[in-house]
Amino acid sequence: MKLTNFFDGKWQDIGEGKYTAVLNPANGEQLAEVRMSTKDDVDLAVAAARKAQKKWALVPAPKRADYLYEIGRLMKEKKEHLAQVLTKEMGKVIEEGRGEVQEGIDMAFYMAGEGRRLFGETTPSELADKFAMSVRAPIGVVGLITPWNFPVAIATWKSFPAIVAGNTFIWKPATETPMMAYEMAKIFEEAGLPDGVANIVFGSGSEVGTAMIEHPDVKVISFTGSTETGSKVAELGGKHLKKVSLEMGGKNAVLVMEDADLSLAVEGILWSAFGTAGQRCTACSRVIVHKDVKKELEAKLLEQMEKLTIGNGLDEYVKIGPVINKKALEKIHSYTLIGKEEGANLLVGGKILEDGDLAYGNYYAPTIFTDVSPNMRIAQEEIFGPVVSLIEVGSLEEAIEVNNGVKFGLSSSIFSRDVNKVFRAQRDLDTGIVYVNAGTTGAEIHLPFGGTKGTGNGHRDSGVAALDVYTEWKSIYVDFSGKLQRAQIDTE
Numbered sequence: 001m002k003l004t005n006f007f008d009g010k011w012q013d014i015g016e017g018k019y020t021a022v023l024n025p026a027n028g029e030q031l032a033e034v035r036m037s038t039k040d041d042v043d044l045a046v047a048a049a050r051k052a053q054k055k056w057a058l059v060p061a062p063k064r065a066d067y068l069y070e071i072g073r074l075m076k077e078k079k080e081h082l083a084q085v086l087t088k089e090m091g092k093v094i095e096e097g098r099g100e101v102q103e104g105i106d107m108a109f110y111m112a113g114e115g116r117r118l119f120g121e122t123t124p125s126e127l128a129d130k131f132a133m134s135v136r137a138p139i140g141v142v143g144l145i146t147p148w149n150f151p152v153a154i155a156t157w158k159s160f161p162a163i164v165a166g167n168t169f170i171w172k173p174a175t176e177t178p179m180m181a182y183e184m185a186k187i188f189e190e191a192g193l194p195d196g197v198a199n200i201v202f203g204s205g206s207e208v209g210t211a212m213i214e215h216p217d218v219k220v221i222s223f224t225g226s227t228e229t230g231s232k233v234a235e236l237g238g239k240h241l242k243k244v245s246l247e248m249g250g251k252n253a254v255l256v257m258e259d260a261d262l263s264l265a266v267e268g269i270l271w272s273a274f275g276t277a278g279q280r281c282t283a284c285s286r287v288i289v290h291k292d293v294k295k296e297l298e299a300k301l302l303e304q305m306e307k308l309t310i311g312n313g314l315d316e317y318v319k320i321g322p323v324i325n326k327k328a329l330e331k332i333h334s335y336t337l338i339g340k341e342e343g344a345n346l347l348v349g350g351k352i353l354e355d356g357d358l359a360y361g362n363y364y365a366p367t368i369f370t371d372v373s374p375n376m377r378i379a380q381e382e383i384f385g386p387v388v389s390l391i392e393v394g395s396l397e398e399a400i401e402v403n404n405g406v407k408f409g410l411s412s413s414i415f416s417r418d419v420n421k422v423f424r425a426q427r428d429l430d431t432g433i434v435y436v437n438a439g440t441t442g443a444e445i446h447l448p449f450g451g452t453k454g455t456g457n458g459h460r461d462s463g464v465a466a467l468d469v470y471t472e473w474k475s476i477y478v479d480f481s482g483k484l485q486r487a488q489i490d491t492e
């Protein structure tokens with residue numbers, strides 16, 4: 001199967017394209033080949049998006065929303081198929097694959113609802129017989145750059161608010177997961193979305209991503225990925241005066257207080273640290289535990305970890321799938337070596353798994369380090385794999401300080417039965433998302449998603465806040481006095 005670009009409502013394979021293999025991370029099988037597009041492809045796709053946008057902006061928002069209802073319905077109808085493709089291509093276990101597709105369906109229906117709101121404001125004018133209002137205006141063509149770890153959900157977080165608000169988009173999915181983009185393009189076609197509203201260009205960040213950011217007709221860039229790449233996107237976007245929305249890394253912690261329900265905390269930690277093999281930007285990669293319960297927590301974690309079956313995510317009983325590719329596997333393992341060198345105690349895991357069939361895929365043993373000090377690299381840097389560091393503290397204040405002592409600020413969580421501790425923590429934890437008595441993952445699509453510090457640049461995906469990325473405020477003054485009235489100037 002050869003995956004080519006999709007723009008102007010057609011599958012495009014213009015000129016000499018180079019192709020690269022898409023591999024199943026569970027067993028190395030080649031699933032497809034994907035076109036590595038060029039700047040010329042981007043120019044053609046943007047031209048199609050620009051042409052379509054003029055008409056699309058004139059379609060009333062509730063009518064634009066009708067397409068989203070249809071897209072959501074089709075996603076629901078094909079949910080199992082989409083989840084299967086997702087698991088094959090990205091590796092997450094099928095239960096999570098279904099969950100991710102559901103996240104996309106939820107986003108379709110939620111943003112479709114926004115089509116009948118898209119609220120503006122009326123504001124009293126300072127002059128008589130004058131009416132003042134502000135509306136959310138579409139911006140134009142928006143560029144979406146999405147990662148492989150949530151190939152459907154994150155694309156829907158960005159593309160659905162963009163189109164309901166009257167923009168058209170050009171989307172560059174990650175090269176590792178183009179099949180999900182192909183599936184979404186088929187759904188856009190089937191839903192009858194007008195040609196040029198949704199456009200997909202495959203290829204590398206350095207060529208295609210750069211061309212999108214530099215293109216004068218792409219007005220907004222919404223990016224999710226690593227902090228390293230994100231800061232390059234911001235730099236280039238800044239140079240070209242683009243509105244750039246960034247969603248980047250995390251070093252998310254679960255705080256376990258001395259009065260916590262430890263069994264519940266263990267469930268929360270295991271799910272958020274090892275679900276998706278730790279490859280979520282919201283994944284728990286630090287546990288900050290009160291010294292009075294540290295030993296008990298360690299024992300309970302070890303006991304429960306035995307139940308984590310590892311293997312191909314398509315097998316329903318498997319709890320942890322592979323990581324995305326060999327490069328990721330090596331990066332994760334390098335952190336185990338760093339942790340050992342730094343003097344942390346390896347409690348469990350810490351190795352690449354190669355027994356039997358696992359040798360054909362990219363499997364890493366769920367890993368816990370303990371006696372980690374807050375400044376070690378394993379406690380500071382994003383690993384993006386199933387590796388978690390236990391850090392001991394003596395108080396809530398210290399726990400909050402350790403939580404905040406990293407350059408990221410996406411998600412955090414606290415397990416405690418003490419309402420005073422909980423309320424203090426939700427106020428003082430410097431992250432965009434805070435959970436109480438739950439792990440660090442599992443954000444719902446109708447709340448703003450994003451983080452502070454090195455995680456983002458103040459914008460949010462999801463929730464009504466996402467509309468701020470894809471709209472611009474336009475203020476309109478209507479004077480019905482029949483004479484020239486001048487603001488700020490006394491005319492009496």
Ligand code: UN1
Binds near residue numbers: 442444
């Ligand atoms: C991500 O890891 O990039 O909150 C997104 C969660 C999911 C989305 C994660 N709903 O874990």
